[in-house]
Amino acid sequence: xxxxxxxxxxxxxxxxxxxxxxxxxxxxxxxxxxxxxxxxxxxxxxxxxxxxxxxxxxxxxxxxxxxxxxxxxxxxxxxxxxxxxxxxxxxxxxxxxxxxxxxxxxxxxxxxxxxxxxxxxxxxxxxxxxxxxxxxxxxxxxxxxxxxxxxxxxxxxxxxxxxxxxxxxxxxxxxxxxxxxxxxxxxxxxxxxxxxxxxxxxxxxxxxxxxxxxxxxxxxxxxxxxxxxxxxxxxxxxxxxxxxxxxxxxxxxxxxxxxxxxxxxxxxxxxxxxxxxxxxxxxxxxxxxxxxxxxxxxxxxxxxxxxxxxxxxxxxxxxxx
Amino acid sequence: xxxxxxxxxxxxxxxxxxxxxxxxxxxxxxxxxxxxxxxxxxxxxxxxxxxxxxxxxxxxxxxxxxxxxxxxxxxxxxxxxxxxxxxxxxxxxxxxxxxxxxxxxxxxxxxxxxxxxxxxxxxxxxxxxxxxxxxxxxxxxxxxxxxxxxxxxxxxxxxxxxxxxxxxxxxxxxxxxxxxxxxxxxx
Numbered sequence: 001x002x003x004x005x006x007x008x009x010x011x012x013x014x015x016x017x018x019x020x021x022x023x024x025x026x027x028x029x030x031x032x033x034x035x036x037x038x039x040x041x042x043x044x045x046x047x048x049x050x051x052x053x054x055x056x057x058x059x060x061x062x063x064x065x066x067x068x069x070x071x072x073x074x075x076x077x078x079x080x081x082x083x084x085x086x087x088x089x090x091x092x093x094x095x096x097x098x099x100x101x102x103x104x105x106x107x108x109x110x111x112x113x114x115x116x117x118x119x120x121x122x123x124x125x126x127x128x129x130x131x132x133x134x135x136x137x138x139x140x141x142x143x144x145x146x147x148x149x150x151x152x153x154x155x156x157x158x159x160x161x162x163x164x165x166x167x168x169x170x171x172x173x174x175x176x177x178x179x180x181x182x183x184x185x186x187x188x189x190x191x192x193x194x195x196x197x198x199x200x201x202x203x204x205x206x207x208x209x210x211x212x213x214x215x216x217x218x219x220x221x222x223x224x225x226x227x228x229x230x231x232x233x234x235x236x237x238x239x240x241x242x243x244x245x246x247x248x249x250x251x252x253x254x255x256x257x258x259x260x261x262x263x264x265x266x267x268x269x270x271x272x273x274x275x276x277x278x279x280x281x282x283x284x285x286x287x288x289x290x291x292x293x294x295x296x297x298x299x300x301x302x303x304x305x306x307x308x309x310x311x312x313x314x315x316x317x318x319x320x321x
Numbered sequence: 322x323x324x325x326x327x328x329x330x331x332x333x334x335x336x337x338x339x340x341x342x343x344x345x346x347x348x349x350x351x352x353x354x355x356x357x358x359x360x361x362x363x364x365x366x367x368x369x370x371x372x373x374x375x376x377x378x379x380x381x382x383x384x385x386x387x388x389x390x391x392x393x394x395x396x397x398x399x400x401x402x403x404x405x406x407x408x409x410x411x412x413x414x415x416x417x418x419x420x421x422x423x424x425x426x427x428x429x430x431x432x433x434x435x436x437x438x439x440x441x442x443x444x445x446x447x448x449x450x451x452x453x454x455x456x457x458x459x460x461x462x463x464x465x466x467x468x469x470x471x472x473x474x475x476x477x478x479x480x481x482x483x484x485x486x487x488x489x490x491x492x493x494x495x496x497x498x499x500x501x502x503x504x505x506x507x508x
Contacts, residue, residue, distance in 0.1 A: 010447035013446070014482045015480045041446060041494060046393055047435075049412055050431075050434040051416065051438050052416065055498060058501045062494070062497065091338075102501070108500055109490055193392050200429055200430075200433050200452065200456075204362065205362035208362070277479055279475070
């Protein structure tokens, strides 16, 4: 059993609770234990770096110091949390003066960070540490026929961290989708920006960036966009209505976490994966799962009993209130 | 001997720890502007802003919306052939303009950043509804109402917490941050 110090991030307790639960569910299937960092705090997102970088490092250092006590490596499911924690960690390891100053501050909370932790993104843990073979083995109900746009976003790949993960032409997200039986469509905007917190600072700019991404996904004939970041998910899904209003478009494409798609392929109940809390219905994805289950059932049992099973499978619903 | 620091030196100094090669090594190739997904929404492109800094146009630079229109996607930093790290430059300018209170009025970014930092100081965790007033700055009450409608939509799906989450050791946490930097007057 692999164990990690898990840093959920603030959005896990609100807008991306579905990412959080699907991470734990799929992790359990793969024999990975995510041990939540005790009393973790916000990573600072971008506003802290806007005000002062030392403060931003201080916030991350507290989480790293608490994680260090467990002797486990840190994993963050959010691109921005990952970038901040990884960046602060690298700086603290490289700069003794900085570490001394930050440790003086950490003393106020009875903590000390000695630089003994590594920081990973969740998708890196799944694709590299756990491995695609193990994922494929667990994907007993592969998502055959589902066309997915793998959307990496920005801070997962940039800045380049020299850790072996390609930042200009990564393939691991597509490979993961293939491992669970889905088809990764050719999505040229996969490394483009979703607008991130520009949705606050410059709404029109952010909406235009989301529009470009949605257009590219639709042109690639994707059924669903898969993300590895709560802010990407929020901007691409929850602001679709706003994009349509602003630009007169009619986009209606589900945006799901890669862990939710993994979970469906593993036969985990949609509700347990947080499915049902979307603004844009994920029904096309669930229909694909249901069709697949129906076909399986039809192949397995006598032709006479098949229609009944197929019907039962069709009733898998998003579970919306 | 020169006794005052140029604006370009001041900004380059702010970027010291980022590993930039310095703004004066810019060759104006515009790779940053070409790769920037938000450049269309900036009054000056990143390339032009660097030229303006090097030309000492301090007032014009600080009045620009360019650095508050940066989404931190790091495309420019990844591709700049002179390793200037324009995305770090945008952060440096944001900080400079907040500390000197020299940003353009009616920008949401500075106010939002302050509210965010204050919220974390208080509770240790982010809470989205607390930032709503920032929207009044750019779009007036209409903008704020629109954001509230958006928030209600998410609340109906259980995706916005009704009460802010807090860390347990908030007192220690506050003392910790004030040991790094006293924020009075900034946030």
